[in-house]
Amino acid sequence: MTKFRWLILFGPLVLFIGLVGFLLKGLGSDPTELNSALIDEPVPQFEVSDLYDTEVTYDQSVLHEGPLLLNVWATWCPTCRAEHEFLNELASRGIPIVGLNYKDDSREKAVNWLNTLGDPYTVNLFDPQGEVAFEFGVYGAPETYFIDHNGVIRYRHVGDVNERNWSNQLQGIYQQLLEEAE
Amino acid sequence: MIRSLLVTVAAVFVLISAASAENENSYKFDNEQQRATYQQLTKELRCPKCQNQNIADSNAPLAEDMRDRSYQMLKEGKSREEIIQFMVARYGDFVHYQPPFTTATSILWWGPLLIVVIGIGVAIGLTRKKKAAVELTPQERERLQQLRKSGDE
Structure with missing residues (x-):
């Protein structure tokens, strides 16, 4: 009976502390950040034209030469403007980034953006209707997908990539993909 | 207006x-x-x-x-x-507004039931304890009587 008494006395306290911990964790997390449904899935099939030259088309095989990043962007997206310089920086460090131009106002605007701000992308995919993005489950811009050497999606980052989250988290993910590829 | x-x-x-x-x-x-x-x-x-x-x-x-x-x-x-x-x-x-039944969502379905069961268990436990405290053995009753008498004097 005395054993049970301790349980009855302290059980609720332990439960309460557990609940507080659980809810505190919920406070710190961003509810708009969704886990991708495609984690550990191969990149979906698609066919899409080049942003500069619509005669040139690509399919999913451009994402098979990983590890690489797939960055979803558009000129109407202010956060994309904010992260652009850092993408240039990443590209200069030799990290391959494939750009997916997502439902942009016009092709000219997008090309103009890359001409003035610099083009960090190894390949530029042009997706005016958002069909390729739909296959990836894109729900906003910018989004950055980490794709490994087998063409499997391993991570999705929602929001801008910057110096802080790159060194805190994203670089580690990319490094791991590099190590796996060796 | x-x-x-x-x-x-x-x-x-x-x-x-x-x-x-x-x-x-x-x-x-x-x-x-x-x-x-x-x-x-x-x-x-x-x-x-x-x-x-x-x-x-x-x-x-x-x-x-x-x-x-x-x-x-x-x-x-x-x-x-x-x-x-x-x-x-x-x-x-x-x-989908109708999430599937998985291990992660099972707590949402079984949690309330579990809490009700625990509540009933605690309620039963508490009432039983009270009853046990009220019931005295014959010896205890005698002692109680004696105490009352000595109190009257």
Whole structure:
């Protein structure tokens, strides 16, 4: 009976502390950040034209030469403007980034953006209707997908990539993909 | 004053309903059944961008794309389940207002039941303890009597 008494006395306290911990964790997390449904899935099939030259088309095989990043962007997206310089920086460090131009106002605007701000992308995919993005489950811009050497999606980052989250988290993910590829 | 306010409110309502009717009418359905399935689907699919709205209510471009896709797939003869699976495969369980039963969601289903069971258990335990405390052995009763007597004197 005395054993049970301790349980009855302290059980609720332990439960309460557990609940507080659980809810505190919920406070710190961003509810708009969704886990991708495609984690550990191969990149979906698609066919899409080049942003500069619509005669040139690509399919999913451009994402098979990983590890690489797939960055979803558009000129109407202010956060994309904010992260652009850092993408240039990443590209200069030799990290391959494939750009997916997502439902942009016009092709000219997008090309103009890359001409003035610099083009960090190894390949530029042009997706005016958002069909390729739909296959990836894109729900906003910018989004950055980490794709490994087998063409499997391993991570999705929602929001801008910057110096802080790159060194805190994203670089580690990319490094791991590099190590796996060796 | 009140009348003009009422007129304005009525006008706004008419405009809103006209706008939504126009939206619906831009889709041509093969039959009423298909229209009903479409309306049900857009009510139970959740917009990933504006998270507390279904895709029927949301004006986000993504919700529009999802409505278009649902419509196209219905026209291609896809069933309601096929369309839901298609969306879930791309946007995750989040996109459907009826989440599937998994280990992670099981707590939502069994949690309340578990709490009720614990509550009943505690209630039974407490009442039993009280009863046990009230019942005295014959010896104890005698002692109690004696104490009372000595108290009277």
